[in-house]
Amino acid sequence: MSPRPKVGLEINEILEAAGEIADVHGMREVTLANLAKKLNIRPPSLYNHFEGLGGLRKKMAIYGIDLLYKEMAYEAVGVSGEAAVLAISKAYVEFARKHPGLYEATLLAPDMEDEDVQQAGAKIVELSVRVLQAFDLQGERALHTVRGFRSILHGFSSLEQSGGFKMTLDLDESLETIIKAFIKGMRAD
């Protein structure tokens, strides 16, 4: 058997620390220097845990997507139809609000086509598909619906986070109105 020395840090502790920096100061401040300082180690030591800064960004993206998925899935239990769609929608934007840095990280992977990143995202798509299946959409229309749903969630969160919505108009009300309208429009033949 191979010895598995448990010395120092677990990858999850590292991602947690990196997530904290990202949430508080933004992804721009997630540098190997800053991360190492927070962990009380030297920057080169981080290379034992991931492949440089790009590797860290990739791992952070997956970490964030997984967390996002978990919160969506949690809110989806025990509800169905429109209520379920609204539930996972709110969970999505709530995640972006609570973890602005990690949400930013989910969009900052060096290569979004990467196998692992795709796989993490696929779970969210799958969840969306399952929730939207309640509306019995036919063939291609079902696929268009999923694309639209994702576009709304992602666009809404991004715009909200970057201060794109200026008006003093309740944001949660906007999201609910938008989602309801989209579903209604998609169901109409």
Place this chain on the structure above:
Amino acid sequence: MSPRPKVGLEINEILEAAGEIADVHGMREVTLANLAKKLNIRPPSLYNHFEGLGGLRKKMAIYGIDLLYKEMAYEAVGVSGEAAVLAISKAYVEFARKHPGLYEATLLAPDMEDEDVQQAGAKIVELSVRVLQAFDLQGERALHTVRGFRSILHGFSSLEQSGGFKMTLDLDESLETIIKAFIKGMRAD
């Protein structure tokens, strides 16, 4: 009067060069070093044209937003109602396709709350408001509609650009279907 020496580079030539780098290699490659090399000057000389890398990113964001606005406004002439909404929607995603780097730049301003950045974006919001007015939406519902419309366009473009849509399903058809459904749902009382 103050002499205005025209020597060397115009700010627009610089932004054009920076935009080229961004479109071909991504915003990550837009460094002062790379930009200076492309312009055949030394990196510090760029500080005569903008305030460091942050200043460049801000100017690129505004430059991109302006360009995006122009293309949308161009496609909006001579059409009305749903056709107009579809026209500016297509112009939006087409811009992101033709200028992936500049579109990336529009989201990468160091401070999205910045006065100049806000002002550039306001023109697009205004155009959207004007086009959506054809549907006679009342009060707050009109504002929710604009928010939803922007979310769809931004989300769709971002996801398309980062390879978020995997299925072999026509993208333009998706966009048209999504926009039509959203409008239909918003018009329904």
Place this chain on the structure above:
DNA sequence: TTGTTAAAACTAATATCATTAGTTAAAATA
């Protein structure tokens, strides 16, 4: 308990950046 092994830390060094300071060249206006 003790030796082996693999993981994870370290030091030292390098290359690439952005950035600042101070200086020089160039061109448009008066």
Place this chain on the structure above:
DNA sequence: TATTTTAACTAATGATATTAGTTTTAACAA
């Protein structure tokens, strides 16, 4: 032609990511 403003330059600094090679640490086997 002289002045003034702009925009280029050189030189230097500090921060960064990254590589190479080495040492320490801790789990496992003997």
